[in-house]
Structure formats: structure tokens, C-alpha cells
Amino acid sequence: MGLLINGQWQDRWYDTKDSKGEFVREQAGYRSWITADGSAGPSGKGGFKAEPGRYHLYVSLACPWAHRTLIFRKLKGLEELITVSVVSPHMLEQGWSFDRKTGSTGDHLYASEFMHQIYTRAQADYTGRVTVPVLWDKQLQTIVSNESSEIIRMFNSAFDGFTGNTLDLWPEALRDTTEALNSWIYETVNNGVYRSGFATTQEAYEHNVKELFASLERIEHILSQNRYLAGATLTEADWRLFTTLIRFDAVYHGHFKCNLKQLREYPNISGYLRELYQIEGVSETVDMNHIKQHYYYSHDMINPTRIVPLGPELDFTAPHGRDSI
Numbered sequence: 001m002g003l004l005i006n007g008q009w010q011d012r013w014y015d016t017k018d019s020k021g022e023f024v025r026e027q028a029g030y031r032s033w034i035t036a037d038g039s040a041g042p043s044g045k046g047g048f049k050a051e052p053g054r055y056h057l058y059v060s061l062a063c064p065w066a067h068r069t070l071i072f073r074k075l076k077g078l079e080e081l082i083t084v085s086v087v088s089p090h091m092l093e094q095g096w097s098f099d100r101k102t103g104s105t106g107d108h109l110y111a112s113e114f115m116h117q118i119y120t121r122a123q124a125d126y127t128g129r130v131t132v133p134v135l136w137d138k139q140l141q142t143i144v145s146n147e148s149s150e151i152i153r154m155f156n157s158a159f160d161g162f163t164g165n166t167l168d169l170w171p172e173a174l175r176d177t178t179e180a181l182n183s184w185i186y187e188t189v190n191n192g193v194y195r196s197g198f199a200t201t202q203e204a205y206e207h208n209v210k211e212l213f214a215s216l217e218r219i220e221h222i223l224s225q226n227r228y229l230a231g232a233t234l235t236e237a238d239w240r241l242f243t244t245l246i247r248f249d250a251v252y253h254g255h256f257k258c259n260l261k262q263l264r265e266y267p268n269i270s271g272y273l274r275e276l277y278q279i280e281g282v283s284e285t286v287d288m289n290h291i292k293q294h295y296y297y298s299h300d301m302i303n304p305t306r307i308v309p310l311g312p313e314l315d316f317t318a319p320h321g322r323d324s325i
């Protein structure tokens with residue numbers, strides 16, 4: 001695990017000295033948007049017109065942020081239009097790698113060994129963390145975006161003209177509601193599990209775990225009255241939450257010490273999680289082996305033996321019972 005400084009790879013764990021033991025996530029560096037006509041999006045530069053075959057996704061099947069983009073690619077019927085390479089679940093001294101022996105598909109575009117080579121291909125003197133997902137433009141040979149929350153919004157509509165798929169997971173009428181949900185769920189749940197697990201002081205850990213479970217209680221309450229987070233309609237807020245929930249009992253509960261409760265103790269959250277998992281195509285995006293291998297094997301600062309636990313046994317295919325909500 002490490003980062004690039006002026007294009008040079010440095011092997012380093014997160015520095016929490018200046019933040020009282022708190023893990024602080026770095027802002028994504030590439031923030032442009034693919035749009036239907038190539039005009040600039042809300043941030044970054046223009047020139048990235050939606051075109052079949054032009055774009056490529058680099059993902060980890062273990063990573064909850066990358067997982068969001070795979071779900072949107074699936075639900076929006078983009079599999080033929082946007083190609084994918086998967087990194088190995090083991091993120092070691094050189095960061096994410098394309099080691100086929102440990103579960104990567106290899107880099108289909110450039111046969112690179114490491115993900116940091118994709119970043120330096122886009123910018124030779126890049127400084128910053130080398131994260132997935134990365135949305136790559138094969139034509140301009142550069143990174144369009146490495147921010148999952150924005151990639152899913154591009155996928156939601158930019159290619160509709162080609163696919164005819166008009167499923168709208170960010171409906172105009174629910175945007176304020178969705179944004180409000182996203183903001184506290186991102187802070188205390190999606191990133192909250194990382195802030196708990198990567199904390200290096202007892203105080204920071206306890207603070208984050210308590211916040212996380214207060215939010216889970218709040219979500220349990222919302223889901224006792226609503227089928228989905230924003231009401232009767234499934235939105236991006238649900239998929240953003242889903243990728244954290246699906247990893248919760250298997251990884252965050254043990255490895256990140258988010259263990260006040262297991263998700264199975266929340267009846268509404270568990271039923272909701274199963275319902276989302278059972279939506280057509282979604283289970284194909286979930287790879288529990290990559291998920292467990294990544295966290296338990298890569299973070300040797302937290303788990304120095306690198307032993308990957310066998311349990312817990314989870315069955316996301318059981319009836320969800322949410323039809324009556």
C-alpha cells in the first residue's frame with residue numbers, strides 16, 4: 001500500500017499523526033464527466049463524449065466504491081459499451097496489481113503490472129493515492145474520473161441514447177432527499193467503517209463506531225417504514241449503501257472492529273439487503289472471495305498473520321419479505 005509522489009511510487013500506510021488518530025480520505029484527483037454530447041459536466045474538463053467502446057473501467061471486486069460502478073454498469077445495460085479490468089484483491093507493497101495468479105484479469109489495455117502505472121500513464125508526475133475505480137478514456141489515453149459517486153451519475157444517463165435504458169436512479173424529484181441521505185450515510189457508514197477500522201487511537205475508534213451504529217439504527221427505522229431509503233423508489237442512495245452493507249458481517253464486523261451488532265440483528269436492514277442482492281444482475285457483481293481476501297490479506301497492519309476467516313455463513317438468497325412494506 002502506498003502512493004505516488006511526483007510519479008514515483010512510495011510504499012506507505014495512511015498517516016494519522018496530524019489528525020489525532022483519524023483516517024482522512026484523500027479527495028479524488030480526476031473529476032471530469034462523460035456526457036452525451038461531450039460538453040463539460042459539473043466539474044473537470046469537457047471532451048468526453050459518450051461513445052460505445054471508448055471507455056474502460058479499472059475496478060477491484062473487493063472495493064465498495066468500485067462496486068458501485070459495476071452495479072450501475074450492470075443495471076444500466078452498459079456491459080457491451082464499457083470494458084472492465086479487475087485488479088488482484090491483494091493490495092501489497094506496490095498497491096493494486098494485475099497479478100493474474102492472485103485473481104486479477106490482467107490489464108486488458110496495456111498489460112501493466114500495477115495500477116500506479118495507469119496513473120503515471122495519464123500523468124507522468126502524478127502525486128496522490130492510487131485508488132480504484134478509475135474510468136479510463138482509450139481515445140485520449142487519460143483518466144476521466146476516479147470518483148465513484150460521479151461515475152455512477154454519468155452511467156445513470158450519459159449512454160441512454162445508445163442503450164435505450166431509461167432506468168433513472170437519480171430522479172429529479174428525489175435529488176434533494178437523495179443528497180441529504182448520501183451526505184450522512186457517506187460520512188458515518190460508507191466511510192464510517194473505514195474511519196473505525198483505520199483509526200489509530202482508542203478515542204477515534206470509539207467515536208466512529210458509535211456514530212456508525214447510531215446511523216444503522218436510523219437506517220433501520222427508515223426501512224421499517226419505507227421500502228427504500230428515499231421512499232417507494234429505488235435510488236442511487238440505496239446502491240451506495242448496499243456495497244457497504246454487503247461487506248458488513250463478513251469484513252467490517254471483524255476486521256474493522258465494527259462489532260456492536262451484526263447486520264443480521266437488524267431485521268429491516270437485512271431484508272432490504274437481501275432484496276437488493278436479489279435484483280437481477282446484482283449478485284454477479286458480488287465476489288465474497290475477493291472481498292475477504294482483500295481486507296484480511298492486504299491490511300497487515302491490522303491483521304499481521306494475513307489469515308482470512310472462514311465465516312460467517314451468509315445467505316443473501318433467502319426470502320427478503322419486503323413486498324409488504
Ligand SMILES: N[C@@H](CCC(=O)N[C@@H](CS)C(=O)NCC(=O)O)C(=O)O
Binds near residue numbers: 063129132
Ligand atoms: N473517492 C473514491 C475512493 C476510492 C478508494 O478509496 N478506493 C480504495 C479501495 S476500496 C483504494 O483504492 N484505496 C487505495 C489507497 O487508498 O491507497 C471513490 O469513491 O471513488
